[in-house]
Amino acid sequence: MGSGRFGKFGGRYVPDTLFSALVELESVYKKIYRTKPFRSELNSLLRDYVGRPTPLFLAKNISKELGIRLYLKREDLCHTGAHKINNALGQVLLAKKINKQRIIAETGAGQHGVATATACALMGLQCVIYMGEEDVQRQSLNVYRMKLLGATVVPVTSGSRTLKDATTEAIRDWLENVENSHYIIGSVVGPHPYPTIVRDFQSIIGIEARRQILKLEQRLPDYVVACVGGGSNAMGIFYPFRDDMDVKLVAVEAAGNGVDSGQHSAALFAGSPGVLHGSMSYLLQDSDGQIKVAHSISAGLDYPGVGPELSFMKDSGRIILEAVTDSEALSGCHWATRSEGILPALETSHAFSALKKISFSKNDLVILNVSGRGDKDINTIINHDI
Numbered sequence: 001m002g003s004g005r006f007g008k009f010g011g012r013y014v015p016d017t018l019f020s021a022l023v024e025l026e027s028v029y030k031k032i033y034r035t036k037p038f039r040s041e042l043n044s045l046l047r048d049y050v051g052r053p054t055p056l057f058l059a060k061n062i063s064k065e066l067g068i069r070l071y072l073k074r075e076d077l078c079h080t081g082a083h084k085i086n087n088a089l090g091q092v093l094l095a096k097k098i099n100k101q102r103i104i105a106e107t108g109a110g111q112h113g114v115a116t117a118t119a120c121a122l123m124g125l126q127c128v129i130y131m132g133e134e135d136v137q138r139q140s141l142n143v144y145r146m147k148l149l150g151a152t153v154v155p156v157t158s159g160s161r162t163l164k165d166a167t168t169e170a171i172r173d174w175l176e177n178v179e180n181s182h183y184i185i186g187s188v189v190g191p192h193p194y195p196t197i198v199r200d201f202q203s204i205i206g207i208e209a210r211r212q213i214l215k216l217e218q219r220l221p222d223y224v225v226a227c228v229g230g231g232s233n234a235m236g237i238f239y240p241f242r243d244d245m246d247v248k249l250v251a252v253e254a255a256g257n258g259v260d261s262g263q264h265s266a267a268l269f270a271g272s273p274g275v276l277h278g279s280m281s282y283l284l285q286d287s288d289g290q291i292k293v294a295h296s297i298s299a300g301l302d303y304p305g306v307g308p309e310l311s312f313m314k315d316s317g318r319i320i321l322e323a324v325t326d327s328e329a330l331s332g333c334h335w336a337t338r339s340e341g342i343l344p345a346l347e348t349s350h351a352f353s354a355l356k357k358i359s360f361s362k363n364d365l366v367i368l369n370v371s372g373r374g375d376k377d378i379n380t381i382i383n384h385d386i
């Protein structure tokens with residue numbers, strides 16, 4: 001699986017103990033991932049438990065309004081309501097194969113925590129979820145969901161008491177319990193081999209979408225659009241199109257109160273390269289290298305970093321960047337819901353809103369990754385009635 005470097009990005013900036021755990025994880029992953037028993041067990045779970053393949057839906061109303069052909073990749077229809085389950089299930093299955101009985105994960109909005117707790121309930125593994133105290137309060141429904149699923153939720157009181165601090169605590173736990181525990185990162189971030197493992201498990205999105213669009217339209221799309229927090233749903237749909245140079249890949253970040261306000265989560269758009277959570281990538285940091293607090297109306301995009309492979313794709317010019325503010329995302333949410341009867345997650349709403357910023361040619365063929373559904377966000381949406 002290579003060096004874990006994407007140009008200068010990626011790598012393993014971790015203490016020695018963790019380094020050997022990562023090397024071991026890389027070697028078992030390489031051995032198991034392509035074996036027939038693993039593939040067939042994972043594939044049947046993806047089909048019968050998650051509900052894959054997810055549909056590719058022609059959104060006729062928005063298509064007509066914009067003069068394009070817009071297809072929606074419906075990850076919102078996955079079990080638990082978002083793409084996160086693709087990775088959680090793959091990694092819990094991996095943990096089981098390597099005899100780790102205890103799963104550790106971090107979560108911000110709670111979506112990755114819910115997906116991980118779900119996979120652990122299914123496969124009978126112990127599950128410990130680290131969550132910033134601030135997020136525990138903001139996302140009480142998801143906290144209760146995780147507890148219902150049998151997980152232990154540990155509130156983290158250090159730092160900004162959000163996702164960044166929860167990740168730090170989860171890594172600390174793994175360091176102490178690496179013998180019996182497997183750590184599941186929720187996005188394409190962290191030290192090698194995580195960005196590659198998570199991308200591989202999420203690539204099912206793009207593999208299906210590519211096959212589906214070829215069948216429906218007999219050609220590849222002009223654009224693939226996805227929102228970016230850490231970058232897992234984006235890498236998942238982009239990766240199988242990476243060598244199709246005529247397919248433009250659009251990464252949409254959260255501009256919060258505006259990229260000039262300093263209150264945003266647009267690490268690719270407005271950050272600079274640095275090291276966070278064990279890898280080199282674009283980050284929001286001050287001139288001393290201190291990590292800035294990220295802001296977005298959508299908790300899933302509220303992270304100061306972004307995956308190393310996306311960082312590399314930015315520098316190599318393979319992706320087009322867009323940034324969408326909180327209020328634009330809210331409008332995008334209302335627009336998608338009223339136009340197509342599909343309530344997208346606020347994360348995904350950023351991607352919808354970006355459709356209005358891209359200068360399409362007539363009849364362009366566009367795929368938008370609907371990373372998740374918006375039921376979890378109703379309280380936020382009510383409080384920002386437009």
Ligand SMILES: *Cc1c(COP(=O)(O)O)cnc(C)c1O
Nearest residue numbers: 229230231232233300347371372
């Ligand atoms: C977590 C989440 C995201 C952001 O994470 P990525 O790793 O960037 O995909 C986007 N959409 C939804 C619905 C999420 O739950």
